Amino acid sequence: MAHELTEEEIDKLSHLCRIACSAEEKAKLKANLSKILNYVDQLRQVDTKDVPPCNSVLEELKSVMRDDEPGDILPREVFLANAPAHVGGMIRVPPVIKF
Amino acid sequence: MTLKHSIWEPVIGLEIHVQLNTKSKLFSRAPNRFGDEPNINIGVVCTGQPGSLPVLNKEAVRKAVQFGCAIDAEIARVSKFDRKSYFYPDSPRNFQITQYDQPIIRGGRVETLVEGEMKSFAIHHAHLEDDTGMLKHFTSFAGVDYNRAGVPLVEVVSEPCMHSAKEAAAYAMAIKSIMEYIGASDCNMEEGSLRVDCNISVRKRGEGTLRNKIEIKNMNSFHNMEMAIESEIARQIAIYEKDDSVQLTKGTYRFDLEKKETVLMRMKEEADDYRYFPEPDLVPLVLTHEYIEHIRNTLPELPTQRLKRYVEELGLSDYAAGLLINDKPLCDYFEEGLNFCKNARNLCNWITVEFVGRLKEKGLTPMSAGIPARHVAKLVELIEQGTITGKIAKLVADDMVADVERDPLQIVQANPDYQPVSDLSAIEALVDEVLKENPQSIADFKSGKTKAYAFLVGQVMKLCKGKADPALVNKILTEKLQ
């Protein structure tokens, strides 16, 4: 079963992951993804009736929790040192439509 | 507007987000505190640093289970967390960790009075999830503060079972009350620790299916919420009355306080694809029967239980009890006072009417003013014991408000004008003088006009500036009138 992604689907995907793509990039992505999806389609042939999905590889590990004690604070200077733009102690971004 | 007999039936569901008052965040150890400088209460997890991993806060789980028990819900023995993907600057990872299909709390109900009638509202489920940071808007840029990012939220999703703004408000207040009573949240709508979103649709009464609904967000008080719902119901009815076949366009609205109507914020073009899938950095949450039962058995007194106790055991009126129950801080203040005073009704009155009244103008409450509850209780006791009259007590209350730490007994002892006159001969002298001055009243009394008696008592009290023990005055006056 051939799986050929359409340009529309690539557009939709690139919007969902917020990655802008040039026409050239889109063409490459379309070709690569279609090929890989084609390959991955073999999974549909595998009989998984009554087989539960594997949500955790460590089957016995459950209910991992910690005490409610504050700590491990990230100092603001360290946080902002990696920031592309900051102002007044806040991360600075272009204006956002206010609701 | 009453819609009871109208052909239109509003259908309302509420999603209430409650911030839990844990010391640290849900998956991050950073402090859970409101109001500090931006980006002070942050850690590597709640700022989405690469290489950071979530670790679940056991106290948040406990509070969620407490809430579930308080609403008689089923506590899931096994629940899990999921990633919900969407992009926004206030999201540190561009996915939220929430519970999609296996929430910790399923079902449940709250019972509450709605305009005098007891009603029960069903809850669909409640789940844990982490809050986002905050976006602050300026003209040419926006600033992001992650102090709030990662704070634990319990999202309570009701069934679409409310049919009026009053029902919705009552339900929301009941949820708030329960959260306050189990001590799980500050429930402060202004600060954002309690947030309510409504989903509203309207249909013809008896219509089997639901029509399209819209969502109203960002209502910052119960009063505004009621107004918003009322106005939206009216808007939808008006649309259908013009053309019943209209398919309402789904969208998100906010309530405009000036226009007093709901205003469109954004359309829902297509269903958001959040691509939910199980959070691989967390393991399933498995709760034992013992753990759940222990929490259920150690629940503190819940609002409906306390209301019952106030009315049935303490003899408070429905109204007075309701007033206290819905204001937890004030109610706790009253509970504190009860330790020092036997007359619950009087204590209630003195707190909710006399002291609240005096402090309202100052924008204070008895708690915020710093008047110890036991002082108010003592004041009531002083009246009960006959040490002072009710009238004097009012003056003492004024003094207590002016100087919040003063003990009422000391106030009374320090002021000669407050000393009750219990000297029999002194009172007798007063009574004699009043009787001498008011022969007409005596005659009126003797001819059966009871009002004259009250007048005479009043005159005696006036003479002594209210200091005489009313019981003694009555005794002596009655004797003298024989």
Next chain:
Amino acid sequence: MYKCSAHQLRERFVKGDVSAKEIVHKTYDRIEQKGDEVGAFLALLKERAHKQADKLDRMRQEGKPLGKLAGVPIAIKDNIHVEGELTTCASKFLKNYRAPFSATAIKLLEQEGAIIIGKTNLDEFAMGSSTEYSAFHQTKNPWDLTCTPGGSSGGSAAAVAARFVPLALGSETGGSVRQPASLCGIVGFKPTYGRVSRFGLVAFGSSLDQISPFGTSVNDVALTMGIIAHPCENDSTSIPKAPDDYLALLKAPFKGCKIGVPWNFIADLGGEAKENFLASIETLKSLDCKIVDVDLEILKTSIAVYYVLATAEASTNLARFDGIRYGVRSSKAKTLDEVYDFSKQEGFGPEVKNRILLGTYVLSAGYQDAYYRQAQKVRTLIIRRFTEAFKHCSAIAMPVSPFPAFPLGSIHDPLQMYLQDIYTIAANLAGLPAISVPSGFNKDGKPWGLQLLGPQLHDGDVLKIAHAFEEATQFTHQLPPLFG
């Protein structure tokens, strides 16, 4: 000195034969002389290394107790945090990102006296099998400088193979340590999932990732595992039990065991790869191992399963790289949408974009059941087949890679690149401990590796068998001709 194992180096330091300062100097000297030929490193942490060396020398002088790796230089894959140093993940996006904390594994190593020499090259965000997808430069295979060292942990593998350092940390999501270990003629070990904390490892495939050590001998790898394989309170998927005493296990004599071989799964193996694998089997037999046939036909689906699950998890793990809080924000961006769109367009390389889009697709509405959920179910089947297989044997032997080191630039098709990992990926899917131990050379002198896998938490057993194999074959004693 560069021919010393980590063990030997520590001994010499502790005895006083060589100071930590000298070790660091000699290490950087060698890197300066021969480093550019290989291109293993992205950054050299000289200040940090000298500071640690001074501290160690002082401690030794003061007679204080010295750690299990005291004085031993180690290289770290540049997707593992060392506090205050850059963690670039070989991506333009993070070229200026400074780690705000150290990974748990790093803290544990430094506590035991290891000296962190530098950060090594990788495929961008650990996505690749040749290190060619690094945004910065290519790393070459010390055995043949026209070839890749494998990937994604190619830099770490090359650094150890060229004997710049005796130990290195890499990370595995789908064979990214075993495959380069095999191609570079060294030992590479992936622990049971959850055995080593992931706190401080930049996440790619959360349910698959493990920090994994490289070494020139199984002994050194066991030594390293003993240090980093501890429970961690910052990682909810960390195994809460203390690790076994791996070194003690290695000391006890090996008496042979049942080893399963999935002949039906590896039926397509041919040529020299097959010859080498069969020779390895003979070696195992000579060590009193009994070879049994196990059915792992289902592993033919492992690459498909992997590329659905790993990319799905990666698409969400990499969503945070948006130019808002850290990373490079596009200078073209004027609106918020453009900050996202352009920063990601400019910051991510093509393979990373391939995988993010693919991962988004398999999770999206209408496709999640057919792809993501189906893959999770097949994953369960894979785990079950392994469990069944391990009823008949203590470990499973397989080749690591169907090919030896391949020339730089020879593979252009992403799918063909993915197929390099056909034998290694299953261990990540099932969370099993697995090792690649040198098993010989092809006619061009390029190394082969033998892969051994064990049941979950049987890390010690896998190390033990590998150790016996290593002792019997001595392939690890051979150095690349250019670096010997």
